[in-house]
Amino acid sequence: MVREPTAVRWLLRIVVCAYVFLLVLWPVSLVVAHTFENGLASLQETLADPEVQNALLLTAQVAGIAVVINLVFGVTTSILLVRYEFPGKRALSAMIDVPLSVSPVVVGLALVLVYNGQDGWLGRAAESAGYYVIYDTPGMIMATCFVALPLVIREVVPVLTEVGDDQEQAARSLGANGPQTFWRITLPSIKWAVVYGVVLSLARSLGEYGAVRVVSGNITGETQTATLVVQEKYLDFAQDTAYATSFLLATASVLCIVVVSLLRPKESST
Amino acid sequence: MSIDITGVNKLFGDFVALEDVNVSIPTGQLTALLGPSGGGKSTLLRIIAGLDTADTGTISIEGTDATKLPPQKRNVGFVFQHYAVFKHMTVAKNVAFGLEIRKKSKKEIAHRVDELLKLVHLSQFAHRLPSQLSGGQRQRMALARALAVEPTVLLLDEPFGALDAKVRKELREWLRRLHDEVNVTTVFVTHDQEEALEVADEIVVINDGRVEQIGSPDELYDEPANDFVMGFLGEVTSLNGNLIRPHDVDVTTAPTLAGAVQGEISRMLRIGFEVRVTVLTDDGQEVQVTMTRTHARALGLEEGQHVWLTAATGATTVPTMAAV
């Protein structure tokens, strides 16, 4: 086996480890250390703060609904893109990735322009029918959906393509109808990709800040999510609360990755 | 001698892949490394090429000690089972690679590439990418690439292993002719005894990390050193405690010869011109015998009949392990 000289290997290894340590591991560990400076006190205090409680609850609610919507939309769209032909498919498949490249602030602005109650294209009609979108939970859900939209699709499409449609056709030939084929053949074969996509979406949804800030109006105790609380507390010099809330969010998201790396079937162990 | 391998041992962890291997490979010949899967053939070939290093022992190529040389400096051509094509380069670029490394002039490279592509009959595909070639064509390209640098030795690791049976048979004949044309010392790995017997000048039989026998195809077939070599080179059956080839068993319908083994035909199977007879001997052993259809008919053999078996005169026999 051809290998680079030991000196080069060590150099690369050291540079890479130092870079990741300085950029990610050390700063993250500092936040953890800050949180537990006074033992569990600051964490308990933070969890007792009604503002934080409301925010965590709202975050869970918004992220949960957004993930479910993205899951259904993502799986449906993936199947349509891989298994069917229709005019405009190329364009749709390219457009799906757009949300990854749009600034969260722009996402918020775009939603406000359309759904605000005063002069929004659709917002006026919605509001006169009694639905409030902007400065309310639906708007925050939409913003969260927007930013996490492609994540499920990006995971599922390659797997669906790879698996091919032989098994589905076999199932059809054995008399299975559409839903039966989906539940018994298609879904099991893309299961891990869907799980992976969902976990990524969840991490992204829990952490969304910019877009939610624009559409929520950031009303304390009402439309304030956990990330907004972090910012407010930090600027209000309640740094302990900010760090503790950050720790909670970071733990949730890091748990997500750990779960993913445990779930993900190992293709090759090097 | 072109390649001298002396006292080579190789361990992977505590698994013995090669054990005290001593082989000399003659210049200008086509040598086959033959043996069952996992026997250590690839490992030996890779050690010759410098892609793996032996734990102990020496390798010398054309008289110079190559034991410590990196693969780049050994001037060997290596052809891999799965072609190892450079995907992003055209066929011509692939072949030119080694020459460019050696800083040959543009003109010289173009000329040599042309020549080689002609040799392997790929001239019209010079500007294609490897992904646009069939498996057999890719392998011929890999061969041209290895030959381009005029290697001292050409090493091929199951070069036709990934191809279907028909293409494989054709390419092996073609390899033989190619070798006669360019005359470079060639070592190729195979686990197909027919391939080795048909193509090679010399065969090295390797099993379980050990060299079992070295010799010409005829020597190996006619004078196998042990029961493993005998069994690996063709079908065998056991008669009277000896391994013997099924077509070397004489059948008579009356006890004319002393020492003949008596038995009863339990099964007869005809395949084309050949008849396979299974005889259950009186001491309870099954012996396989093959003969031509004509011969079987002349003897009037049929199932249930009593027969007497002897080894034909001049037959190759080797004592079985059990009898030793």
Place this chain on the structure above:
Amino acid sequence: MTSALATPVDRPARTRRPVVGTSTLTRGSGLALGIAMTWFSLLVLIPLAAIVATTAAGGWEQFWRIVTNDQTLAALRLTVGSALGVTALNVFMGTAIAWVLVRDRFWGKRILDVAIDIPFALPTIVAGLVLLALYGKGSPLGLEWANTEMSVRLALAFVTLPFIVRTVQPVLEELEHDVEEAAASLGAGRMTIFRRIILPSLVPAIAAGAALSFARAISEYGSLVLLSGNLPFKTEVVSVRVLSFIEGGNTAAAAALATVMLIVALVVIVAVDVISRRVARRG
């Protein structure tokens, strides 16, 4: 000559697939497509169109005035400059990290692997806070980068860390060892093998990762809120500028600047699409 040597190449097998443009939708899938497209339009297409429409309604002159305003230009310069710089850094570091993850073995490699995903999973506002802990006031390293231009580069380097690593890594894993061995036995040294054999296979992945990294960098907002101080002419990036337009009630200006960002994003997406298509054709 034997027949096999003379036969023309077998073409790569084609998948049976109808001509693009025709439809194979059934009634059920047609309905599903309709619902999905409606949602996608309501969520993404119409709102993005509203931004462009608002900009267009303001007219070219207004657009030009907003975009060429000194403070805005400074923000654009800072954003695009930092994004380019950080992406260039990622091209080297990302490839190196992927390399180490695939080819090296050492204790703690698994931690390194997980660490790469942290910036993607971490809420951006928390990312800012995290970086502040090491590079803010009272930095244990003595690097008080908060509220300086360095803080922008730092935040962008943090949030874009995974992109190139995660696009290059699988390609590197797929590379076959025997190709490198073939090159070595033909006389190529380690550097030549890297430059002529490995790098060409990685370039498409590096390019795709770089495009993602650049797109993310120019649109970054959350991690900068606490870290950069948002000082006009100094550490204010385009997203922050858009937000201050929104909060100041100047929707027209916000939309104009957002349009510029959308155009840049669009260019990046088209580039990625072209690249991945080229890769697919080669594979």
